[in-house]
């Protein structure tokens with residue numbers, strides 16, 4: 001196995017130019033699980049660990065190699081909350097937001113946040129740069145539109161972030177667990193509300209009918225919250241698998257969304 005450890009982005013692109021199929025290794029918390037299980041055996045690896053350009057983080061941009069350990073300190077509530085729920089301290093020290101996008105698991109915990117705030121994904125390759133909306137980038141279970149030789153630069157946040165954001169997830173226990181259902185809810189000062197759901201569809205989904213309904217309500221009462229919860233559940237597209245059932249996921253995502261919305265209303 002050939003391992004390259006560039007120290008800048010230009011070096012990454014040079015390494016990928018000579019071997020576009022090389023595995024890009026960020027934290028390795030997804031990739032190395034596959035390697036250890038014998039499910040992935042790359043001929044070449046390009047490590048991103050020493051590339052500082054991918055670690056930049058500002059008000060409107062999160063570099064792909066920013067770890068959850070750093071994101072836990074965000075003053076964006078949902079971003080800090082989701083980061084705190086990922087794996088263990090060791091996983092959060094290594095795992096990155098770019099790796100979550102690269103893996104594109106329907107249960108990736110950063111993805112509901114990215115979808116709820118309508119973030120874009122910035123990509124670069126030898127051929128040039130492109131910026132895609134989150135729903136152009138994520139196309140299905142463990143599927144995205146990255147092509148060989150392309151690198152995720154990072155996540156571009158909207159210039160104006162919603163006033164309130166909240167993240168919630170449920171798994172079979174409280175820690176070190178893949179989400180059975182997750183949500184990110186945002187609410188702007190105007191009342192405009194977004195809801196993104198994880199692990200209840202082929203990829204992260206927005207609950208558009210629930211958003212439209214609750215955005216029109218200035219001060220949601222119990223009846224409005226119940227209607228909202230119901231619409232979120234209906235908008236989910238869950239399946240039954242080894243982690244949970246379709247019925248439980250549908251119910252859980254509605255409850256999580258209601259609780260997250262209530263936190264946004266305080």
Ligand SMILES: Cc1cc2nc3c(=O)[nH]c(=O)nc-3n(C[C@H](O)[C@H](O)[C@H](O)COP(=O)(O)OP(=O)(O)OC[C@H]3O[C@@H](n4cnc5c(N)ncnc54)[C@H](O)[C@@H]3O)c2cc1C
Nearest residue numbers: 026027028029030031086087095096099100102108109152
């Ligand atoms: C014990 C354990 C617990 C976990 N718990 C959670 C959890 O609670 N929630 C959760 O969402 N995930 C969890 N995960 C999964 C994993 O930690 C996350 O998906 C994490 O975001 C992966 O980031 P990484 O940097 O380690 O990715 P890597 O393993 O380095 O890469 C993953 C994929 O993304 C690609 N990639 C990485 N960076 C780039 C880039 N800049 N450009 C292009 N492609 C790139 C890689 O080539 C690879 O295909 C867990 C994993 C383990 C082992």
